[in-house]
Amino acid sequence: MxxxxxxxxxxxxxTTSRVLGLLGVLLVAWLAxxxxxxxxxxxxxxxxxxxxxxxxxxxxxxxGYTGLVSIGQQAFxxxxxxxxxxxxxxxxxxxxxxxxxxxxxxxxASVPIALLAFRLRGGYFAIGMWVIAEVVRLLVKQYKDDxxxxxxxxxxxxxxxxxxxxxxxxxTAFIAxxxxxxxxxxxxxxxxxxxxxxxxxxxxNEHGAGGLGVNVYRERFIVFMIAALFTGAxxxxxxxxxxxxxxxxxxxxxxxTAPIVVMVVIGGIGTIEGPIIGAALWYLVRDYVTSxxxxxxxxxxxYLIVTGLLAMVVALFFQRGLWGxxxxxxxxxxxxxxxxxxxxxxxxxxHRDRKRST
Amino acid sequence: xxxxIEVDRVSKRFGALSxxxxxxxxxxxxxxxxxxxxxxxxxxTTLNMIAGDFRPTTGRVRFDGRDxxxxxxxxxxxxxxxxxxxxxxxxxGLTVFENVLVGASFGGAHRGHRARxxxxxxxxxxGMLAKANxxxxxxxxxxxxRLELSRALSTEPKVLLLDEIAGGLTEGEVLELIDxxxxxxxxxVSIIWIEHIVHALLKVVDRMLAMDYGRKLxxxxxxxxxxxxxxxxxxxxxxx
Numbered sequence: 001m002x003x004x005x006x007x008x009x010x011x012x013x014x015t016t017s018r019v020l021g022l023l024g025v026l027l028v029a030w031l032a033x034x035x036x037x038x039x040x041x042x043x044x045x046x047x048x049x050x051x052x053x054x055x056x057x058x059x060x061x062x063x064g065y066t067g068l069v070s071i072g073q074q075a076f077x078x079x080x081x082x083x084x085x086x087x088x089x090x091x092x093x094x095x096x097x098x099x100x101x102x103x104x105x106x107x108x109a110s111v112p113i114a115l116l117a118f119r120l121r122g123g124y125f126a127i128g129m130w131v132i133a134e135v136v137r138l139l140v141k142q143y144k145d146d147x148x149x150x151x152x153x154x155x156x157x158x159x160x161x162x163x164x165x166x167x168x169x170x171x172t173a174f175i176a177x178x179x180x181x182x183x184x185x186x187x188x189x190x191x192x193x194x195x196x197x198x199x200x201x202x203x204x205n206e207h208g209a210g211g212l213g214v215n216v217y218r219e220r221f222i223v224f225m226i227a228a229l230f231t232g233a234x235x236x237x238x239x240x241x242x243x244x245x246x247x248x249x250x251x252x253x254x255x256x257t258a259p260i261v262v263m264v265v266i267g268g269i270g271t272i273e274g275p276i277i278g279a280a281l282w283y284l285v286r287d288y289v290t291s292x293x294x295x296x297x298x299x300x301x302x303y304l305i306v307t308g309l310l311a312m313v314v315a316l317f318f319q320r321g322l323w324g325x326x327x328x329x330x331x332x333x334x335x336x337x338x339x340x341x342x343x344x345x346x347x348x349x350x351h352r353d354r355k356r357s358t
Numbered sequence: 359x360x361x362x363i364e365v366d367r368v369s370k371r372f373g374a375l376s377x378x379x380x381x382x383x384x385x386x387x388x389x390x391x392x393x394x395x396x397x398x399x400x401x402x403t404t405l406n407m408i409a410g411d412f413r414p415t416t417g418r419v420r421f422d423g424r425d426x427x428x429x430x431x432x433x434x435x436x437x438x439x440x441x442x443x444x445x446x447x448x449x450x451g452l453t454v455f456e457n458v459l460v461g462a463s464f465g466g467a468h469r470g471h472r473a474r475x476x477x478x479x480x481x482x483x484x485g486m487l488a489k490a491n492x493x494x495x496x497x498x499x500x501x502x503x504r505l506e507l508s509r510a511l512s513t514e515p516k517v518l519l520l521d522e523i524a525g526g527l528t529e530g531e532v533l534e535l536i537d538x539x540x541x542x543x544x545x546x547v548s549i550i551w552i553e554h555i556v557h558a559l560l561k562v563v564d565r566m567l568a569m570d571y572g573r574k575l576x577x578x579x580x581x582x583x584x585x586x587x588x589x590x591x592x593x594x595x596x597x598x
Contacts, residue, residue, distance in 0.1 A: 008474065008475070008478045009474075194469065197452075197456060197459060197463060201449045201457075201460045203449075203451065204448070204449035204450050204451050204452065204494075205449055205450075208447030210432050211411075211431055211443065211447070212432075212461040212464055212509055212512075213432050213435040213436045213461065213464035214432055214460065214464045215430075215432045215433075270451070339453065340453070340455060340459065342455040342474075342478070342490040344490070
């Protein structure tokens with residue numbers, strides 16, 4: 001290139017992102033404080049919320065950023081959960097530690113699944129992933145021996161002398177919160193990076209990204225593996241709390257991917273904040289309508305039906321969801337400083353920002 | 359003289375429909391080649407096969423003497439084939455700067471400061487620097503066309519493929535764009551430019567290729583090609 005460009009630098013964080021980021025840290029601290037309390041009901045809610053924050057964020061990373069709409073993420077939930085059973089019950093490992101090999105098994109399993117599913121595009125990929133999840137579920141049901149015990153399911157072995165109940169709830173709540181923070185941090189760092197730039201490009205125009213040198217297949221593969229790893233870990237954490245596991249629920253599309261899609265669509269697809277807000281709202285409202293003293297009473301099934309309809313309305317008329325619509329009106333609104341703002345020094349003359357240049 | 363792009367007896371069929379039929383031509387190093395022809399002549403299809411959007415049914419495409427027929431689009435971009443699309447393909451959610459940074463980081467394979475500088479340079483050369491922090495979704499048509507050009511430049515191409523980059527612009531905007539493309543050409547970039555606005559082509563290109571029904575009609579000096587009976591016949595429907 002012939003010209004010598006004028007000095008320019010890139011600014012990432014904004015005042016809004018610093019303030020909102022601080023609020024986010026306070027929110028996590030508050031959740032950690034709640035997790036430390038001796039209230040199993042609160043700890044259960046924290047685990048459920050955090051698990052869904054992880055899986056919804058990961059589904060959004062796939063669907064919202066790389067255009068891979070999967071309705072088979074329950075395959076990774078179930079594999080992570082049964083990984084926990086195999087390492088905990090089968091090999092007698094510490095149940096907390098068993099999350100790690102369980103998640104790694106899911107990571108390895110995601111490679112052949114991706115090789116198979118990536119041969120399909122768009123809607124065919126979505127259905128293909130569902131079919132894969134069903135096949136895995138049926139295979140697990142065929143394994144009738146210990147420690148899987150086929151379709152009737154089994155329970156995670158947590159003898160109370162080794163794992164006192166109060167302690168297990170507290171530890172699980174901390175693990176779930178830690179996993180959620182780690183998952184969102186990984187997503188934010190990924191999207192902030194060079195790869196993240198290309199993921200956002202793929203999100204907006206796949207062919208345009210390929211034409212600018214982005215290897216769309218490879219980027220998708222990486223993201224698919226990251227999503228599988230965290231979704232598997234989340235599945236294991238869930239059953240650390242629930243103990244009782246059956247293939248039909250661990251691999252159930254209505255138990256997992258259906259609510260995930262609802263959360264992400266309502267919260268705002270293609271944003272980091274959207275799935276977190278969607279998952280939080282989903283749980284807050286569900287808590288209200290299923291509690292005995294509320295004005296509106298809904299069973300879990302009816303709740304999914306009503307929120308599903310709501311998600312359809314959002315998808316039709318507010319495609320960006322809650323957070324995306326807010327961002328449209330307040331363009332500087334971002335918790336995670338992903339955007340790059342270019343400051344050309346000689347033209348803007350803003351030299352104070354220079355120390356923050358990248 | 360050495361050819362930087364060689365299209366060697368390339369054919370493209372979609373099922374029973376033959377779009378390109380045994381087409382051969384080449385682009386010399388540093389040359390600007392104009393491509394004209396009626397709608398459906400196969401101009402964009404030809405460009406897509408050079409850029410790697412799809413592969414020819416038969417025939418080879420060579421770049422710098424190397425057979426690139428089997429390379430996917432992103433690999434061809436990295437070795438130096440940049441392109442703009444007839445319908446701009448901006449990343450609406452990203453800013454103009456971030457759009458161009460994608461090209462510099464991946465097509466140009468730069469990192470950090472170097473990627474930033476290449477992106478800034480591409481914006482400057484296409485007059486888009488002032489719009490750097492605007493989201494691409496908010497741009498006007500001329501700005502989207504300029505962004506398309508910026509992005510192609512940010513990949514630091516040896517060959518630039520332009521697909522109706524002037525289409526839909528006002529006369530004044532076309533003249534501005536001609537100046538930009540001339541300066542890119544003057545910097546040593548070889549160009550293949552498909553365009554319906556013939557006077558724009560005539561101001562830039564060294565050679566003209568006229569196509570019809572997926573075949574080469576005539577090629578040579580731009581003014582002679584445009585004055586030839588073959589081209590008049592295709593455009594005006596007169597008997598040769």
